[in-house]
Amino acid sequence: MSIFKLPTSLCKLVEQEISGFWWKTDPNKVGVHWKKWDLLKTDKDGGGLGFRDLMAFNKAMLGKQAWRLIHQPGSLWGQVFKGLYFHSVNFQKIARGTRPLWGWQSLLLGREAILPHINWSVGDGMHIRIREDKWLPIGTIGGPVTREEPERVANLIDPLTQTWNLPLIQQLFNTPRIDVWITERATNQRLIPGLATIAQILWQVWCMRNSWIFRHRPPDPHRAVDDALALSSLQSSSVVSNFSTGRSRTGAAIVDTVHLWKPPERDFLKCNIDGSYYPSSQEGMMACFSRNHQGILTDVYTKWFLAASAFQLEVQALTFTLHHLRNQGIYMGKIVIESDSQILVDIVHGKKKSPWEERSLFNEIAALLPGYPSVRQRLHCGEANGAADWAAKAHGRLDLAHNWNIFTPYILQDLVAADAIASGCTLTNA
Template sequence: MMNSFWWGHYGAQNRGINWMSWEKLAMHKNDGGMGFKHLSTFNLDMPSKQGWRILTSPNTLIAKMYKGKYFPNCEFFDSSPGHNPTFVWTSICNSKFILRVGCRWRIGDGNNIPLWNENWLVDALPLKPINNIDLTYSGLMVSDLMENDSKEWNVHRISAMFDQPSAARILATPLYPSVTDDRRLWRGESKGEYSVKSAYRICVQKLIDTSHMRVNGNWNLVWDIKAPPKIKNLIWRICRRCLPTHVRLRDKGVECTQVVSNAVNNNNNAQDIIFHILQQLSKDDSAEWKAVRIVASYPDSKTQEPSARKWRKPMAERVKCNIDASFPANSDQVCIDICIRDEHSAFILAKTEWLNPKSEVHIGEALSLLSALDWVYELQLGHVDFELDSKKVIDGFHSSAKDLF
């Protein structure tokens, strides 16, 4: 019905010609589809949002009610529909796989994170213990892999329990002393909160195999065109051979007369039509095109290259702290450079600091800002302007919402 509505014209009575199946239309735009929703898949994302609330807010009234009725003696992920469940609870149970894939732990003290069968590493891949590991390790928490007197990994214990790749992944996971509470995060959003949009992407990847229907190519060239949506839609239809050309109509078993315009005569396909139209347009606009080329080649053209942004000194009685984080390819650490200058551009202080382990770019930039804030606070410099080149960190710093990553 939805496919007929999309391809139909002139009211609901005209079903039109279904040039493409709904499965192909529902593919992501980057794969050659239109990005429409699979309703059956989308309907799983809504109850999984309720499951996320039960998982992350266990003290709410509805979470306590579900736990008391359906999983009083186990955790949410270990629960089952049970006897005579409600439709809502059945739907939540059917969508739990989305939460398993999409959520992970933010490591605080590690006392609430089970070591096994939980996503607490960034890559969410399972850990591989060594073959002779004791079965008594099954009840361990992530905190058991840390040092007792500091928030650092216990390298000896980790190396004794896991194979080399798993141990390297654990040791590459940063631990931040400022983060003290364990909390579940949604990996699909930078804020760490569940969203139906990101859950839908996970659900499609798990349930629907579109690898055999994808059309390779940079489809962003079509969707990023600065043109009205109907023009983008037309170009997409041309690329996907969804126009009523003579060849395509004949493929659909539609008889059409040979008395057609020159553009679509002689069994032309969609590509021939668009090339014909472009050829006509190029002839009409040839004079304008030549004029543009002449202006572009003129040596005294006023077109200027964008100038590099210059450093600006701070206002009176203030200092400026410039911060930069670099990620050397031959190192497993993040290099932080901090430079402080006064209102006359005179050098005051500078330092370089190395952080271990290497992290993602925006995390490294955020840590460099945190290090600079601590250092400036210790120096008691008064009014300070901070300058760095990470827009994501700057926006997150000024945002009222917390970025849980």
């Protein structure tokens, strides 16, 4: 049992004979098995009788041989196995290989039995790899290796004092703990989202969990957060609508109407533009929602851009919107363009100078604006543009169909309707 792995059928046959002998009272008769053998072979502290589990015992004996091979690599049998199977790698890392002998497979089974319970005991640390070996109580560190990071644990020890080099360790692994992160946000009121937002995020996580289990659709955490924020905005708009119409049951609600979408004046068209920037790929997506004074959606579109910064994306969004309005033939009408970029609005109004990186874009805007006699550029808060923000992020995740501007997604319809109702619009053509 200490050399080869016994077949499972043989172990069960031996255990069956032991169990029959235990319950048999007459040599000529079969005894009644009053308890399962799985219970009988449980230790006495667990409520069993402590009969030996042959398969577990076989695995423990093989683990003992694997432990000997790890600690005695210079023995004769260790050198034979090393020359045959792992002459260029470590025994702990070697794979099973092709067409291995049964004795080698048995030894690997013993290795897998003891590896989860083996930890390095740090001495000088010369042979312990920082990220790959298991030398901490939490297990291996893992993760990518930085360019300046040492490879061995010995480099984390001060050679003079033989103590840990704490400044170096904090510099290399200055990652905040999750409990510290939660505590910081729990004690800072500005970082705590509302209960409605938390509930929507939990609901989206639950929905994505079900989609992964039943539809094998990989979860997207960014989409979960974006949808949760959009639905939370819908709920807030519903509260505002009930409050403004006097249907609220409690008078304790405090409604911040400053951050609500407001309809334009009569005969005006309001275009809300927003962008979603991805610094890693230096690209972004913009979205524009055009609505009239009754809150009715008249036009919607998204566009992908290469951009060096989020501000450059906002400038390109304004430029594209001006070109789009001209192509639609409505540039002569009364138009309000709203953006959440204060710098962009100030530069267009001449209050600030444009950065040199975006100077050519602003020159193009300056050349286009005289062709719009009644256009106005305003600043609005991000909370008042939830529909465009959701559409830009959804376009970046490739979640929108090619004809989404014709068959608008339900969540966008709800966002537009909620903005209109909360601002007192009728949503009718009358």
